[in-house]
Amino acid sequence: MDHFLYRNGELHAEEVRVADIVAAVGTPLYIYSTATLTRHYRVFDEALSGMPHLIAYAVKANGNLAVLKTLGDLGAGMDVVSEGEFRRALAAGVPGGRVVFSGVGKTADEIAFALAHNVRQLNVESFEELELVSRVAVANNAVAPVALRVNPDVDAKTHAKIATGKSENKFGIPISRAREAYARAKSLPGIEAMGVDVHIGSQLTDLAPFESAFRKVAELTRLLREDGHDIRRIDLGGGLGIPYRQANEAPPLPFDYGALVKRTVGDLGCEIEIEPGRLIAGNAGILVSEVIYRKQGEGREFLVLDAAMNDLIRPAMYDAWHDIVPLKEPAPGVEKAEVDVVGPICETGDTFARARPLPPLGPGDLVAFRSAGAYGAVMSSEYNGRRLVPEVLVNGDQFAVVRARPSFEEMLARDTIPAWTA
Ligand SMILES: *Cc1c(COP(=O)(O)O)cnc(C)c1O
Numbered sequence: 472m473d474h475f476l477y478r479n480g481e482l483h484a485e486e487v488r489v490a491d492i493v494a495a496v497g498t499p500l501y502i503y504s505t506a507t508l509t510r511h512y513r514v515f516d517e518a519l520s521g522m523p524h525l526i527a528y529a530v531k532a533n534g535n536l537a538v539l540k541t542l543g544d545l546g547a548g549m550d551v552v553s554e555g556e557f558r559r560a561l562a563a564g565v566p567g568g569r570v571v572f573s574g575v576g577k578t579a580d581e582i583a584f585a586l587a588h589n590v591r592q593l594n595v596e597s598f599e600e601l602e603l604v605s606r607v608a609v610a611n612n613a614v615a616p617v618a619l620r621v622n623p624d625v626d627a628k629t630h631a632k633i634a635t636g637k638s639e640n641k642f643g644i645p646i647s648r649a650r651e652a653y654a655r656a657k658s659l660p661g662i663e664a665m666g667v668d669v670h671i672g673s674q675l676t677d678l679a680p681f682e683s684a685f686r687k688v689a690e691l692t693r694l695l696r697e698d699g700h701d702i703r704r705i706d707l708g709g710g711l712g713i714p715y716r717q718a719n720e721a722p723p724l725p726f727d728y729g730a731l732v733k734r735t736v737g738d739l740g741c742e743i744e745i746e747p748g749r750l751i752a753g754n755a756g757i758l759v760s761e762v763i764y765r766k767q768g769e770g771r772e773f774l775v776l777d778a779a780m781n782d783l784i785r786p787a788m789y790d791a792w793h794d795i796v797p798l799k800e801p802a803p804g805v806e807k808a809e810v811d812v813v814g815p816i817c818e819t820g821d822t823f824a825r826a827r828p829l830p831p832l833g834p835g836d837l838v839a840f841r842s843a844g845a846y847g848a849v850m851s852s853e854y855n856g857r858r859l860v861p862e863v864l865v866n867g868d869q870f871a872v873v874r875a876r877p878s879f880e881e882m883l884a885r886d887t888i889p890a891w892t893a
Contacts, residue, residue, distance in 0.1 A: 472756040474504040475841065475863075477800040482839055486868040487553040488799055489759060490889045493837060494794040496861055496872060499778035501848045503533070503873075505541055505866040511725075512545050514560075515747060518729025523532070524743040525591075527571045529709045530556040532748025532845035533756065535885070537864045537873035539563035541890040542751070543815040548591065550709070550746035554581045561588065571706065573620070573670070575641055582607045586832055588617060594706065596620045596643050601656055608661030617656065618666030618706050621646045627672030627680045627710065630789050636671025636684060647690055653700050665701060666744075667692055670708025673783060674747060675789050676722040678731055681763025682711070683893045685735035699845050710814045713753040715842050725750065749845040756844020758783050758860070759798070763815070769819035772810045774832060781854040783840060783847050787820040795823070801830035816855045858882060 474485045482489045484502045492502060527548035534556055539549065540563040548569035549560035560570050567588035569826065572581075574721065575596045579643045582604055583770050585593060595601050595617050608615040622643030635642045644652045649667075656664035671684050685707060692702050711728055714720035734742060761776035786790035794811060807828040814821040823840070851860050861876040 472840075473507045475757055475839070478681070480800045482798045482800070484757070484865040484870070487865050487870050489839065490756075490837065490867075492863055493759055493761075493798075494872055496501060498759055498837065499759050499776075499782050499860050500700055500876075501756055501843065501860060501862045502870075503538060503752075503756045503862065503864045505533070505864060507844075508538065508541050508751060509545060511747075511751040511755065512542055512547055514725045515745065515751070516546075517730070518725040519732060519745070520729075520742060522733060522737055522743050524745070526567065526653070527569070527706075527744055527746045528749030528751055529746045530559060533752040533847070534559050534849055535862050535864075535873050537564050537862075537871070538752065541864070543569075548744070550748075554584050556587060557581075557588065567591065571745070571746065573668075577604075577671050582615070584612060586611050589728075590702065591704070592616050592666060594618050594620045595656075596657060596890045598644070598652060600658060601652065601662060602741060604723055605659035605661035613661065614663050616666075617662050617664045618668040618704060618797065619644055619652050619656065619664060620668040620670065621649045621688070621691065622682045623669055623671065624818075625671050625673050625680050625684045625687070628677060629672045629674050629710075629712070632789055633673040634671070635667070635673075636680070640734055643737045644683065646687055646691060650694060651697060653695055653698065655867065657700065666704035666706055667695070667702060667709065668706040670706075670746065671710060672709050672713040673676050675710045676712040678723045678727060681707075681728065682731055683733060683822070685732065689736045689739060691738070692741070693733065702739075704744060705739065705741045705742055706746065707732060707736070708711045709746040709748050709750075711747055711750045713845075715841060717793070717794055717841070736805060751845075753842050753845035756842075756847060758840040758843040758847060762832050762834055762838065765833050768811075770827070772808070774810045774812045774829070776814055776823070776838070777813065778840075778860075779816040779857065780818065780825075781805055781816060781853070781857050782814075782860040783823070783843055784850045785843075785846055788850075792839040793843060794829060795829065795838050796828060796841060799833060800841060805830045816857075828892065854881065856882075861868075
């Protein structure tokens with residue numbers, strides 16, 4: 472459930488009429504719901520109740536400072552994958568002690584930054600990274616708290632671009648070499664390996680791959696303890712999927728995920744960390760756009776919007792489906808016609824939906840892409856000279872612009888022309 476519902480025939484974000492936000496900010500724009508973000512955080516928190524745990528929200532799903540502050544104030548930790556994301560977490564008031572640093576390619580500077588800010592944990596993904604983390608820690612008179620990310624060779628059964636837990640993926644240390652890696656970690660002066668980490672992919676719609684990965688982690692944890700390692704934390708990553716098609720998708724619920732966590736790793740006495748991104752932010756956001764043209768093609772009709780793939784790349788990149796709804800609630804029983812919903816960018820890939828049954832819509836009408844709160848604005852760009860899409864956060868009957876649409880002047884001012892040109 473989210474908080475984008477029709478009231479009196481018009482789409483609302485919580486108690487605010489979406490059309491009122493459009494009147495103030497223009498289109499395209501993203502709108503996020505505080506109530507939905509809060510609810511999703513709490514659902515996870517309850518699902519893991521009874522076990523010591525930290526919900527480290529994956530900043531990469533939606534890193535707007537207002538979103539991070541909202542979640543951080545509830546007690547969330549943050550899972551970051553770069554110094555830039557780390558700085559976002561800090562700027563939102565989340566201390567380094569609640570920040571987990573993930574990622575396959577941390578640089579020496581990023582590791583030093585994390586240690587200087589008392590990072591809770593570095594999730595280390597290779598033997599090579601272990602050596603670098605130890606060197607940087609020693610140079611800074613620190614000992615790095617480390618979890619090793621193991622690759623359990625589990626098929627997450629999700630889109631190939633977001634599956635990360637198979638042996639052919641670039642992520643983690645093969646689980647078959649994990650004991651060797653922990654032995655190496657123990658011999659290094661700058662490392663304290665106290666955790667095991669796993670993340671097998673994103674948008675998982677079935678619990679079975681999680682179950683096999685978590686069982687492998689539990690078994691490994693027992694072996695590592697026999698080897699004399701003091702494993703105190705287990706980080707199970709993110710990845711729980713959301714329903715992008717309200718009509719016919721029912722991915723597992725956080726409650727069932729929590730029960731699975733308890734069943735598989737709950738008896739180890741470890742602190743549990745999870746890193747959900749999409750499930751917290753995905754259904755907490757919409758992208759609102761205006762129809763520019765209804766264009767007649769050969770045997771098909773195109774709805775040309777003022778939003779494009781640079782604003783929401785998921786359909787082009789992951790073949791993703793987003794429900795598209797008009798801001799004005801269609802009359803019951805209104806006839807739908809199939810249209811291709813496209814943006815203005817000069818690429819055929821700039822297509823949001825093909826042959827999508829939609830009620831009659833024409834120039835000036837407003838539509839919303841649902842489930843656009845995760846991997847939406849964070850992946851936006853200025854491709855085709857388009858201004859970065861603005862973001863708005865709603866809270867009850869209030870809304871605030873939390874990232875303004877830049878002016879064309881600001882956009883141009885970032886480039887400089889070298890002196891040698893005439
Ligand atoms: C992307 C990512 C996440 C978040 O995944 P979601 O599917 O958004 O929950 C968590 N941990 C790591 C290491 C990631 O790369």
